[in-house]
Amino acid sequence: MNMMALKAKDRQPTNFDGLQTTAMVVEGVILHRTFQCACGNDHLNILAGKWPDQKTWLDPVQFTCQGCGASKEIFNSQTDGYDGKLCGGAACLQNPDYELVECPECNGRDLRLKASIFYNIDYDDPRELAELDDDFKAVLGDLYDALGLSGVCKECENEFPIGDWELA
Ligand SMILES: [Zn+2]
Ligand SMILES: [Zn+2]
Numbered sequence: 001m002n003m004m005a006l007k008a009k010d011r012q013p014t015n016f017d018g019l020q021t022t023a024m025v026v027e028g029v030i031l032h033r034t035f036q037c038a039c040g041n042d043h044l045n046i047l048a049g050k051w052p053d054q055k056t057w058l059d060p061v062q063f064t065c066q067g068c069g070a071s072k073e074i075f076n077s078q079t080d081g082y083d084g085k086l087c088g089g090a091a092c093l094q095n096p097d098y099e100l101v102e103c104p105e106c107n108g109r110d111l112r113l114k115a116s117i118f119y120n121i122d123y124d125d126p127r128e129l130a131e132l133d134d135d136f137k138a139v140l141g142d143l144y145d146a147l148g149l150s151g152v153c154k155e156c157e158n159e160f161p162i163g164d165w166e167l168a
Contacts, residue, residue, distance in 0.1 A: 002122035003129050005029045008141035013117065015080040018072040029120055035113045041067030043110040043154045048162060049095025056163045058095040061149065081167030082121060082145045090167045101151060101162055108155035118146035121168060
């Protein structure tokens with residue numbers, strides 16, 4: 001595991017605020033997180049932009065919780081991830097017309113949300129990391145360079161990709 005991934009283990013990226021990690025699997029520089037709403041409900045409605053003729057979806061991505069009514073944007077390639085935080089946004093096709101993400105098998109809309117968060121970029125020298133100020137160090141987990149979101153359907157347990165983003 002590299003330094004970035006190691007740091008990112010401590011705290012989920014701030015764009016996912018409103019959700020909490022219920023399970024995390026570390027696979028090299030990839031952190032796989034499973035989320036639930038901060039209220040404890042783990043079945044969410046996910047809203048994202050339709051991508052005509054494609055099976056996956058575009059950002060921005062939002063969640064709403066049937067349990068507590070919370071609703072929040074949780075990923076936007078213009079402001080999140082490495083290019084979003086440091087380079088003014090990634091070159092991703094977007095569609096801000098939110099629609100409910102549906103299970104491709106049964107059209108179910110109650111989903112468990114999973115994220116695969118990639119940290120391929122690293123600080124080569126641990127001293128570089130040590131010199132960063134504490135505020136920046138606290139949000140290093142935000143500087144992921146790729147993201148995959150997937151849903152697990154409450155009705156049929158089908159796991160399917162919602163989208164993949166290159167962010168650096
Ligand atoms: Zn909730
Ligand atoms: Zn389903």
